[in-house]
Amino acid sequence: MADTSPQPSRSRDLDKLLLRPGNLVGPRFEPGPETRDDLQAYARVLVVGAGGLGCELLKDLALTGFRNLDVIDMDRIEVTNLNRQFLFRLEDVGKPKAEVAAKRVMERISGVNIVPHFCRIEDKDISFYNDFNIIALGLDSIEARSYINGVACSFLEYDSYNNPREETIKPMVDGGTEGFKGHARVILPGITPCFECTIWLFPPQVKFPLCTLAETPRTAAHCIEYAHLIKWNEVHGGTAFDPDDPEHMKWVYNEALKRAELFGIPGVTYSLTQGVVKNIIPAIASTNAIISAACALETLKIATECSKTLSNYLSYNGTQGVHTKVTEFERDKDCLVCGPGVLIEVEPSVTLQKFIYLLEEHPKLWLSRASVSHQGKNLYLQAPTVLEEMTRSNLSQTLFNLMGKVTRDIVHVNGTATKNDQKISCMRKLLVVFKGTDGVADMDTAGGA
Amino acid sequence: MIKLFKVKEKQRELAENASGGAPIKKQTAGELRLHKDISELNLPKSCAMHFPNGKDDLMNFEVSIRPDEGYYMGGTFLFSFQVSPIYPHEAPKVKCKTKVYHPNIDLEGNVCLNILREDWKPVLNINTVIYGLYHLFTEPNYEDPLNHDAAAVLRENPKLFESNVRRAMAGGYVGQIFFPRCM
Incomplete structure (x- = not known):
């Protein structure tokens, strides 16, 4: 009647990695329960972003055995987040993402302690970031990545042979998704390319010529950008457009609709307006889950050296079937951010x-x-x-x-x-x-x- | 690295009460690149720069252009530049602060210059943008209009366009619109 088999240990899967030797382990890796205990006691990880990727990351890291986590995010929960940011419920709308995410994960996973920080990443002192052993990034902007990268690289010091001093390396694990595509990368400043070494990886942003918007709109996006970039200033002069103000967004949508009718262009909707104005790319929950899993595993590997880390950039494409590829990018030897100087x-x-x-x-x-x-x-x-x-x-x-x-x-x-x-x-x-x-x-x- | 974390944790506890230094302003990669752009500027006499926030904020500045040929000769036109922390991945945001009767600049100060939007590339720099702006005054172009009326006049009747420009720069009305003096 009653299940007599003993409860499997919570760390059963983790133990397969940490209690056994292997061929790909790092030189200092010593299999045994001590590594597991140290992971819980000493590894401190900061998760930057508590959105689509951040929710997954927090959960994955907590389930992986990390117990000291912090999460930082400046946003509040919106209704449109709920389909994929699974830690949030309808009644949480309007609350800070970092606080709710931390609370939910702590409720579900005993023993983990998550400290939320509801603020901008720039609001924290640089020294705040130095308290973490690893920084995991679940961000959606180049600016924010570039900022954290600059902070992490600022701790880096080199010895007189221009070799990075290991104790000053602040490892980062960066995840990113865009629809069915994503990437996970490991940044060990001084060893692997930093974000700034490979900033050219990001495609240039698509921007329409202003005169096209003003004179010869051809697509729904042209009409929306006209309302957003030209009409708004004409009518509202001094008031800055706030993409997070629904009234502002509604106004732009209505103006875009009028313009689309004038030129006989179909396709202007409210959600497209939000998409164009806020540069939103549809987020897919499963892509986030896959990328987050890769990031959490890399974080574990950096911390415990139970296996070689990804070297150094994994791209994932789930548009047609599944395609993944690992590319080893090279450092820019004269990089102004991570180079020795x-x-x-x-x-x-x-x-x-x-x-x-x-x-x-x-x-x-x-x-x-x-x-x-x-x-x-x-x-x-x-x-x-x-x-x-x-x-x-x-x-x-x-x-x-x-x-x-x-x-x-x-x-x-x-x-x-x-x-x-x-x-x-x-x-x-x-x-x-x-x-x-x-x-x-x-x-x-x-x-x- | 976990052994390292352990050592660091001990050090951290020891250092817990030691006071940290003053918070340091983080210099972004964009600022560094802009620093280079600015110290290498090679501007004609007709262009001048102003830094309203002093020498340590290069990310927000103004450029005044005083064309020495063409329709706009003798006028002074002020542009504001806002540079993003991820410059040069992103073009600087440029607005014309002087109300001007110009086919490629609208009355709100939006500027239609290809290298500011669709054709921006990280190899371009502030110098290129300023020369681009200067070019707009020597070669206004009715094919990419932002001020539709001005573009139509330039296309149909360049003489009338010229007198409209003179009237606007001297401070006066063109049609229903008043332009403050900028000469």
Whole structure:
């Protein structure tokens, strides 16, 4: 009558990976329950985005054995999310996605602790991101990916041989879906290409010529963009269009409809209007599930080294049958975001003017007419005149003071380099180390505080 | 990496109460590229740049163009530029702040310039855009109209177009529409 067989362990499937040796395991992998326990105790993962992919990711990671999760999302739940963002119910509409998602997963999976953050990713200090061992991305925009990538790469440090210091690598697992297509990739800054190394992978956005919209609309999308980009400003002047305001959207829809009738164009609907204006691509629940599963597995592999990670980009296409392919993209060796930068050691007494002169003489650079920026502050710009004048007074100050008296930091410079007798404009990342400050001149003992 | 996480967790606990540094403004890849574009600008005397937010905000700036030939000679036209953090993946957003009687610029300041929308490519830069804008004043084009009336006049009657432009720039009405002086 009663089922006498013992309850299978909750980690039965995980144990197959973590308790047994294998041929593809990492060099430090030691099979055994300790790895499993450490995974639960020490691995902290941040899930960025609590939408279609984010819901799947949270659930998958929690079921995979991660117990310390955070989730960050700035959006509130909308009715149209409910078909695929399965953690949300009708009564949740209007509530923050991150909070509801965290609560639902914790209710269903005992032992997991998820901390929600209902805010923009830019609102958090950079140090917030450094507290996580792995960052999993379930995002739908290039901007947000680029931002997180910049943050994660900012923790990266290199040793004196330009090898990345392992303890400063902030691994990212990035998922993305578009209808029946998706990708999963592993970004180990300093080892595999960062997001910025391969930003060209993203196709250019389709934009219609404004004059086509104004004069010769041919498609329903033209009519919608006319109402959104031209008519709105004509009528509403100062009020900025808010794509999240249903009244605004309704107005654009009605105007688009009028225009479509005028030109005899069929096909303008409210949902198409939303799609065109907000650049929405229909999301498919199963694509999200597949991509999320791949991402969760990669996250587990990075954490435990129970197997080699994906190297380094998986594309999935479920439009006709199923097609998947793994491509190994290469790093951009001069990447301004994840590259090591050229090491420059200078005395703290060096003025900015002298520093710019040193760049001209530097055998790895030969960079003349350099403009210099540090942490978003423009220290000196060669042109245009207005900016040159605004920054000229910095030339006589010491670089050490201008950089806030730090012992070492990254600066970006651009100017003209001479290569094989040809002058080319270039932009370089430099690691400036001030000699004699905190004994930092020796890179190997510099550490990464 | 889990052993590493373990070590880090211990360090984190130790450092828990140590105060962190001031929050650092993150410089985006777009800003870096824009920095390069701007410091390499090579503008004709007829174009000038303004940075209303000072030297550390290059992402929002203004360009004034004063054509030295053609229909618009002597006028000064102000454009605002808004550059996205993922520049140059995305074109800068450009608006004309000066109300102008022009076939390719509408009365709201929308500009029909191919490289700002459908033909933008990451190899283009701010210099290209400014030259493109300058070109609109020396070669207004009735085939891509945003201001339909102005385009029709330019096509049908270039002499009338010229006098309309002069009237608008001097500050006056063309048809029902008033244009503030911009000379």
